[in-house]
Amino acid sequence: MLPESRVYRKGLMAMMGVKLHFRKHHVLMENGIVQLTLTNPGGYVTGVKYNNIDNLLEAHNDESDRGYWDLVWSPPRSPGTTGTFEKIVGTSCEVIVETDDQVELSFSRTWDTTLEGKHVPLKIDKRFVLLRGSSGFYSYGIYEHLEGWPGFNLPETRIVFRLRKDKFHYMAMSDDRHRYMPLPDDRLSDRGKPLAYPEAVLLVNPIEPEFTGEVDDKYQYSCETNDLKVHGWISTDPSVGFWQITPSNEFRTGGPTKQELTSHVGPINLAMFVSAHYGGNDLVIKFDEGEPWKKVFGPVFMYLNSTLTSEDPLTLWEDAKNQMINEVGKWPYRFPASKDFQQAEQRGMIRGRLLVYDWFISNENKPADDAYIGLAPPGDRGSWQFENKSYQFWSKSDEEGHFVIQNILAGTYNLYAWVHGFIGDYINDTIITITPGCEIDVGDLIFEPPRQGPTLWEIGVPDRSAAEFCIPDPDLMYANQFLVNNLNRFRQYGLWERYATLYPDHDLVYTIGESDYKKDWFYAHVTRKKDQNTYEKTTWTIKFKLDDVITNGIYKLRLALASANASDLQVRVNDLNTDLPLFSTGIIGGDNAIARHGIHGLYWLFNIDIPGTNLNSIEENAIYLTQENAVNPFCGVMYDYIRLEGPPPSNSVRHVRS
Missing domain, CATH: 2.70.98 (Beta-galactosidase; Chain A, domain 5)
Structure with missing residues (x-):
């Protein structure tokens, strides 16, 4: 203080x-x-x-x-x-x-x-x-x-x-994003150059010369709502x-x-x-x-x-x-006079513990450490991220998996969760009814994340973000110095254009066992600019070897996306030239996180069957990921995590969700 x-x-x-x-x-x-x-x-x-x-x-x-x-x-x-x-x-x-x-x-x-x-x-x-x-x-x-x-x-x-504007020149919205700001006049046509969308302007003749060459873009100051409690x-x-x-x-x-x-x-x-x-x-x-x-x-x-x-x-x-x-x-405040604002005594709370069972990692239930756990209106698995009419109440679990959610409005809910380090969403199908003053103990809950067989290889970390992948240095023409630190480097303007600079004539190739996703996996799978107004599709290749292939088995490709925007992502295995892909998302997504420096938008998880007959153990295998829709520079996805699993082991003794 x-x-x-x-x-x-x-x-x-x-x-x-x-x-x-x-x-x-x-x-x-x-x-x-x-x-x-x-x-x-x-x-x-x-x-x-x-x-x-x-x-x-x-x-x-x-x-x-x-x-x-x-x-x-x-x-x-x-x-x-x-x-x-x-x-x-x-x-x-x-x-x-x-x-x-x-x-x-x-x-x-x-x-x-x-x-x-x-x-x-x-x-x-x-x-x-x-x-x-x-x-x-x-x-x-x-x-x-x-x-x-x-x-x-x-x-x-x-x-x-x-x-x-003659008084307030310094903005702060987090410990790592605060600065003296350009003036609104710097965005006018004689001082700023419009960029790929109206919100972004290159400052070419700002009133304060120190801002020359920087980009003003309101999306560089976005924040996840979990952390959005104070700014000004x-x-x-x-x-x-x-x-x-x-x-x-x-x-x-x-x-x-x-x-x-x-x-x-x-x-x-x-x-x-x-x-x-x-x-x-x-x-x-x-x-x-x-x-x-x-x-x-x-x-x-x-x-x-x-x-x-x-x-x-x-x-x-x-x-x-x-x-x-x-x-x-x-919170909840005592002073609001509207009867529609529920006071503390009109609300309830729940507690419990979330455990994770993934037989490939451990035969025991493990505490869900630092998991997001929340109540939202009844729906399907993961529906909370699309919910927009009612209220949601979220907390995080401690290192032992225990959680408490307080001050919940009276009503009916499902309990949802997702856990850092595991793909998929948890939902407790039991409807939870909150009544005034209630204290509900739901006991131990078990999350069985999607798992068919052993992990053969993986790329990234399942955390619903692309932040762990290769975030390129910005084009010096657009670089903002206050965003150069590692936590915020993904917020620089124009990073999507860096893909074509780094891969001008060929697309990304990632070799399991040799490549490093922190250096070799670009943070966003985008299109490539051909000329002033046209773009072309791009295909990323994952190369890998398998010692033994179970030809009559089914392999599982887990494809978790941190973001999707007007994307048709197609998957082919060992044959890039086949007209019909093994899998296609169709046109999905509209979160525009690529343009808006979000490092993630809405979460998507696709579980793709690969017949063993499509793979071989003699030659190197290849999975081709094609960004088919190439209408503009912002068509694309950000990957969260990719994993290839083998067929289920014959000695599996416990049913797991696939």
């Missing part, structure tokens, strides 16, 4: 109660530390006053373009992830709580048939909360779709804050921080490994709730006509801090992390 002598403007002012003031077209909340101004009844945040700065938001923008909730929606059965952009404007302002300790305001709007085609068919209630002594404010929203209302798609919804901006004159803290991921879509945007050049601070980022159309929420639905997003906390001297800006970052820990410890 910061020394108390130079932290925030608390003191006597913190003892002041919360006050509420109505103006002609605005409403103000203040507590002696923070003053928040919103339009009435729209609910746009037009001003945040703190530490003698009249407004931390960009006052040069229109009042509707400073702090706001927004969404993207489209008609039912619309393809893709785009639609109509709509800022959420309240038509009614209501005081929900007004005491010395708390003010909570509601800015709501509903829908009727006169608005069909004009506004998203949702009833939305935006809430803003200011507490006594709080160095910041909270916001949450209740979305509802009622019976009889038309269907629609919802690709995105979020909260946006546009901060003062710092002003160094005066020394002030504006942070968005999300103490729970229960209301976000896609599970703990879903990736989201954080802060980026603007300066812009985001609280993302729903998006198709790194998931594509699979993560778009799709509502049928008349389908009842209600969900609470948030609360999230906009935290403000300051110091009395212009010192290392990371001092404020460290304090913001401490505040995040405090907020996580308070």
